[in-house]
Amino acid sequence: MKGVIFCCLAELVKEKMGVDKWRTILEKSGMSPSTNFLPTEDIADNVIAQTIQNTCTVLNFSVEQAADAFGDYWVNTYASKIYKVYFNGKNTAKELLLNMDSVHKTVTQSIPNAHPPRFDYKWKNDNTLVITYHSKRGMIDFLLGLIKAVGKHFKETLIVTKIDATQIEVVFP
């Protein structure tokens, strides 16, 4: 997976929990405590998975808590700064979410062998969208946290429910 995800997690943990916690997480994950990756670098999925698992252990977070914290930081601090272009002209959670399949395809197109998550959208009724998640990484809990964070970004109350390992229902106001 693209190093930018790792960089964002590092910044979040260092800023909110302190640099020592991040160093512990890196060591527990078999890396030097001074490890840094470039945002554009490709990092093996198992390294990311291991780092997320150790983040939960060291911070005593459930996967859901980690996913919510990551989602909020990614959408409302990190990506809204460095990937501002994808937020420009989007005025509602609905508009941003419906563009996410195309954003992930675009952002990773210059990386050889990239496997970005892909999303299918199906409307159940005027306000209820079912998003189907396609990725071998099985990060549906992170998808949930990210969608909730998009609601917060636009100050909208979304009802976000995990249906199963590949589907999430979003009810818009």
Ligand code: HEM
């Ligand atoms: C506009 C801001 C965003 C940008 C630029 C962006 C970009 C990225 C990038 C570069 C990756 C790594 C993909 C790879 O290496 O294959 C990623 C992962 C991911 N993104 Fe986003 N993303 C954004 C917002 C979101 C939002 C709002 C969601 C949820 C609706 C989301 C869902 C995910 C998930 C679940 C992953 C984990 C990888 C996987 O499941 O396979 N992203 N994103």
